[in-house]
Amino acid sequence: MEKYDVAVLGFGDNVVDKYEHIKTMYPGGNCVNFAVYAKRFGTKRSAYMGYFGNDAEAEHVIDTLRKEEIETVKCKQLEGENGCARATLVDGDRVFLGSNEGGIRGETPFILDQFDIEYMKQFDIVHSGNYCFTEKELKKIKKAGIYISFDFSDDSEEEYYKQVSKDVDFAFCSFEGTDEEVKEHLKKIISYGPKLATASRGAKGCILYDGREFFEQPAVPLSQVVDTMGAGDSLITAFLVGYIARLKNNADSKIAIRESLKEAAEFAASICGIEGAFGYGKLYE
Numbered sequence: 293m294e295k296y297d298v299a300v301l302g303f304g305d306n307v308v309d310k311y312e313h314i315k316t317m318y319p320g321g322n323c324v325n326f327a328v329y330a331k332r333f334g335t336k337r338s339a340y341m342g343y344f345g346n347d348a349e350a351e352h353v354i355d356t357l358r359k360e361e362i363e364t365v366k367c368k369q370l371e372g373e374n375g376c377a378r379a380t381l382v383d384g385d386r387v388f389l390g391s392n393e394g395g396i397r398g399e400t401p402f403i404l405d406q407f408d409i410e411y412m413k414q415f416d417i418v419h420s421g422n423y424c425f426t427e428k429e430l431k432k433i434k435k436a437g438i439y440i441s442f443d444f445s446d447d448s449e450e451e452y453y454k455q456v457s458k459d460v461d462f463a464f465c466s467f468e469g470t471d472e473e474v475k476e477h478l479k480k481i482i483s484y485g486p487k488l489a490t491a492s493r494g495a496k497g498c499i500l501y502d503g504r505e506f507f508e509q510p511a512v513p514l515s516q517v518v519d520t521m522g523a524g525d526s527l528i529t530a531f532l533v534g535y536i537a538r539l540k541n542n543a544d545s546k547i548a549i550r551e552s553l554k555e556a557a558e559f560a561a562s563i564c565g566i567e568g569a570f571g572y573g574k575l576y577e
Contacts, residue, residue: 304424
């Protein structure tokens, strides 16, 4: 059901997460998760743009996106292996065991042309991340005046932050440490250029910094944990959709941040009750 007058585009990675303990693969990837979560959260338009392989894993992701009614008109299917990650669950928490580094997508970086940029201008925000191989294309999107959000995950080095952050409006990361360490990390990210920087901390919730003030959002207690896969991606998605929608309605920025963070924490908690990132498990040999 459409709830927010916001159009979003996930640009970059798609994978299948293969849960080896149950021989089941689930569609995922930061940008695919972003597109699906945005649709489920109630955005008016949600799209994914990226490269697929031509194997059974790719077909599973493509079929899932069709079922979720995600726009894929700018995707391409290449000859080769789709992105794949191996994972297992330990007490409900997902543990990654390895990957094929994006498969054919990792070997064929997306190069945006003028027609791609015109397409992207139809969206309020484009989201990507540090496993997407899109870093060199961000400046084209930024130059076109399109908001960019970027997930630095938990393993980006400082030099990477410096190189990429200058082309990013909304920066996200996962970060372990004390409150003070998190705040210093967010200050450093903001110094590189983004408007907002947010660190997710699992059960500790998240902290956002807008260059002037810190906003802390506790995690919503979980009644049942099925799988934490996608919890961080769902937090990012729900926050961005809610925040941009509120800004478009001329809400005060601080109020928009607080209300959007609260909504995002609630949405992320609900995702932890779903198998995989967002369901659609399929057995594999």
